[in-house]
Amino acid sequence: MSSNNIPLRPGRRPGKSETRTQILESARRAFSQNGFARTTVRAIATEAQVDPALIHHYFGSKEQLFTAAIALPLDPKKVLAPVHSSTSDQLGTSLLTAVLGVWESEHQAAILAAFRSAISGEGTRLIQSFLLNIVLRDIIPRVDSPAGTGIIRAELVASQIAGLLVTRYILELEPLKSLSVDALVPLVAPNLQRYLTGELPI
Incomplete structure (x- = not known):
């Protein structure tokens, strides 16, 4: 299934801050349940109901998303x-x-x-x-x-x-x-x- 076919939540289109928070919450759950290696960007996007491209837009790489998910203030x-x-x-x-x-x-x-x-x-x-x-x-x-x-x-x-x-x-x-x-x-x-x-x- 292409990223364009991932269903988005109904109603008002979420703002940038809301979307970023939504991605982080989904990432924390996925990383906690499955660990880093078995968690994919696509799975997080599906859970957050966003296009995978948005994850790369906000966070860059999977490693950078993980760092943000555990709130580390450095690279x-x-x-x-x-x-x-x-x-x-x-x-x-x-x-x-x-x-x-x-x-x-x-x-x-x-x-x-x-x-x-x-x-x-x-x-x-x-x-x-x-x-x-x-x-x-x-x-x-x-x-x-x-x-x-x-x-x-x-x-x-x-x-x-x-x-x-x-x-x-x-x-x-x-x-x-x-x-x-x-x-x-x-x-x-x-x-x-x-x-x-x-x-x-x-």
Whole structure:
């Protein structure tokens, strides 16, 4: 079925603000229920009863729509650029530095609010999708040795990062909360690096 045949809601044509909100609400439901990888732009458009072209008009790409759906005030691609350009033996350090750099930036309040909201109820699926399909997606094939271990390596890293963010920024455990990023990265990054490129007993 062509995008032109997608039925629109009857009545007054929705305004730009209403249409954008409508798309975001449908996207949140779809990403929460199905995860990032199994959610398509067309499915979101059908749920929102809009032309798929409107999603690209308002949000650009599926990744940008996902970022908007979880209310992140930044572009993950720009944040992760140093990670993707780093060597394999520096992935743990570059990834943790990038993540903590964002949380320690002027965007901290907005990111914290989005994170708190996402870890409640069905929003946990959004966090899972964000970590595996946005933050770690391009890293998985780089660390897939032996073949088939890339995903478990990524999930181990995700567990470490998520746990660190919760204990440092949500629970605010001391002295972890007060450690500088420069002090924290050397403590945690070696664990991430071991998960990414070290030998796994599986």
